[in-house]
Amino acid sequence: MNRLRHQDGFTLVELLVASAVSLIILSATLAVFESMMRQFAQVDSQGEVETRARQGADRLARQLRNLASPADIITNIAASTQPKSIDRDEPFDLIFKDVADVAPAGTLNAANVRRVRYCLQTTGAVPGSSLTASPSNGVLWLQSQTWTTADPPAAPADTSCPGPGWPTRELVADHLVNAADARPLFRYSGDAGVVSGTTAEDRERIARVSTSLLVDTDPARAPGAAELTTSVILRNQNRAPLAAFTYTLLNPVTCSIQLNGSGSEDPESKPLAYEWWIDGVKQTETGVVVQKAVPKGAHSYQLKVYDRARLVGASPPENQTC
Numbered sequence: 001m002n003r004l005r006h007q008d009g010f011t012l013v014e015l016l017v018a019s020a021v022s023l024i025i026l027s028a029t030l031a032v033f034e035s036m037m038r039q040f041a042q043v044d045s046q047g048e049v050e051t052r053a054r055q056g057a058d059r060l061a062r063q064l065r066n067l068a069s070p071a072d073i074i075t076n077i078a079a080s081t082q083p084k085s086i087d088r089d090e091p092f093d094l095i096f097k098d099v100a101d102v103a104p105a106g107t108l109n110a111a112n113v114r115r116v117r118y119c120l121q122t123t124g125a126v127p128g129s130s131l132t133a134s135p136s137n138g139v140l141w142l143q144s145q146t147w148t149t150a151d152p153p154a155a156p157a158d159t160s161c162p163g164p165g166w167p168t169r170e171l172v173a174d175h176l177v178n179a180a181d182a183r184p185l186f187r188y189s190g191d192a193g194v195v196s197g198t199t200a201e202d203r204e205r206i207a208r209v210s211t212s213l214l215v216d217t218d219p220a221r222a223p224g225a226a227e228l229t230t231s232v233i234l235r236n237q238n239r240a241p242l243a244a245f246t247y248t249l250l251n252p253v254t255c256s257i258q259l260n261g262s263g264s265e266d267p268e269s270k271p272l273a274y275e276w277w278i279d280g281v282k283q284t285e286t287g288v289v290v291q292k293a294v295p296k297g298a299h300s301y302q303l304k305v306y307d308r309a310r311l312v313g314a315s316p317p318e319n320q321t322c
Contacts, residue, residue, distance in 0.1 A: 056172035067236040068097040091184035092120040107148040115145040119161035138176035241266040243315040255322040277302040
């Protein structure tokens with residue numbers, strides 16, 4: 001009897017239980033496999049996006065190191081605006097001048113200076129792509145403006161990104177979460193520390209530009225965003241000179257005085273032109289050291305110094321009595 005019973009095989013219930021257990025094990029295996037594949041795909045996608053962003057950051061650094069110097073920007077100082085390599089210094093919008101590689105034939109722009117813009121798009125459809133920009137999926141654009149005239153045209157005033165006033169544009173990086181995390185893409189600093197202002201005077205003080213790209217293909221999942229940073233010292237950025245002078249009373253009887261402006265300096269160590277003012281009147285003397293007689297009484301003295309591009313630095317007025 002036992003031998004015959006062993007030949008009966010499995011019962012239907014046993015087969016159903018075995019099948020159910022097999023399905024559970026298979027489902028768990030497939031779930032683990034699917035999770036691993038998703039992780040692999042996320043890592044691969046994150047890697048591609050980070051590589052693209054890193055290449056864009058490296059290009060930006062090279063261009064910043066190749067800033068157009070003042071002499072390259074201006075050929076006719078009297079007829080031109082003062083040269084500034086940085087034209088816009090916003091947290092998510094940077095415009096500067098650099099030197100392109102190849103100049104077109106017959107151009108009057110002998111140094112082949114061009115204007116370059118990096119800006120972050122955080123809303124709307126991304127041109128030429130199926131992407132939609134958002135604060136958690138920012139798109140970094142590179143735009144450029146070239147010219148063949150001797151003097152540069154004005155920078156396009158439009159602040160949309162990418163802007164319509166730029167002849168060329170190129171998508172540099174995507175999946176940036178800087179705007180969502182309230183982390184500036186660009187930071188600026190000078191000899192005195194952080195530069196947060198955006199006026200022409202503020203831009204003249206910029207000596208370093210730091211870039212921080214926060215890349216995350218899936219902000220809803222761990223791990224967090226990868227941060228790609230770079231910092232570039234602007235070697236050619238023209239900054240305003242600093243005016244400083246000393247007052248010496250040489251003879252109290254004749255009110256002979258000496259004004260010495262040798263304490264003035266240019267950040268780029270370029271020659272300076274000196275302009276002396278007494279009681280609000282420009283003097284004819286233009287030397288670094290001036291000796292002259294003044295009427296008895298109280299007078300206000302001031303020194304203004306100009307670099308070769310006519311950027312000016314002015315000392316505070318100093319009151320002295322003879």
